[in-house]
Amino acid sequence: MKKFALSALFVASVLAAPAVAKDPTAPKAATSVKAGSTYKVQPQLSTLGWVGKKVTGQHSGTIQFKSGDVEVKGNQITGGTFLxxxxxxxxxxxxxxxxxxxLMGHLRSDDFFSIEKNPTATFKITKVTSIKGAAADANNATIxxxxxxxxxxxxxxxPAKMGVKNGAAAASGTAVIDRTQFDIKYGSKSFFESIGDKAIDNEFTMSFNVIAKQ
Known part of the structure; x- marks a missing residue:
């Protein structure tokens, strides 16, 4: 819990900055923008949590970032790749x-994530769009x-809240993922209609706090 608390405080301090990736169609500011740079994801400062729901309840857990790069231009996060x-x-x-x-054995099996065959997952940002008029404490970008x-x-x-400040970039938010798109169909009513109260929701959530530094 100490790691989560320290990470949350660090994220909050960075996200207090008003920096987000701007809409590329918006007029450019008069000041020049520095050349893009790459920040390294800090796995020891970052957190990733998951929640999966079923008819009879839910389960939750954690997973760790292995590595990653965040692309920053000026004071804006513009891209990134995460392992x-x-x-x-x-x-x-x-x-x-x-x-x-x-449960861990089942999640690691071919019914779910086939971890022995697929020891890593990846996410690559292709677009960051600012949310106009976002409140200071709200999500300010769509990833x-x-x-x-x-x-x-x-x-x-x-959606996510993103910021860059004093050589650190941070992003936090929650993504909703349809597991069946990744051939994880076990317990899905979309494929097993008569499963009744043993059904597991197709969607699960991933909540993240990512810290990257120069």
Whole structure:
């Protein structure tokens, strides 16, 4: 919990800056913009959490970034590539060791993420668009990019709060992901209509706090 608290404080300090990627169609400012630079993702400062829901409840957990680069131009985040270590996947809401282990084994299997065959997942930003009139404490950008899970790549779009300050770039938000697009169909009513109360939602959420430094 200490790591999550420190990460949240660091993210908050960076996101207090009003810097987001601007709409490319907007008029350019009179001041010159510095050449783009690459910031390195700091896995030890960044967090990634997941929640999956089913008819009878839900489960939650964490997973870790392995590495990544964030593209910054001036005080704007313009792109990035992120590598996630699938072997770091954990379930945090089940305290019983045996039950936790069984769910972990299932999530690692071919029914879900095929982690032995696919030890990493990736996300590459393809577009960042500012949200006009966003409040200081609200999401200020929309991120679009290509997500690769189990070797399958699909486009995803989600809102985020982004900022650049004092040599650090930060982004936080929640993405909603349709697992069936990545051939994760186990327990889906879209493919098994008679599954009843054993059904698992097609969508799961990923909440992220990413810190990158020069």
């Amino acid at each position: 996630v270590d699938m072997n770091s996947l954990k379930v945090v809401d089940i305290t019983d060791a045996d039950t936790n282990g069984k 679009t990019g290509n997500l690769t899970i189990k070797g399958i790549t699909k486009p995803v779009t989600f």
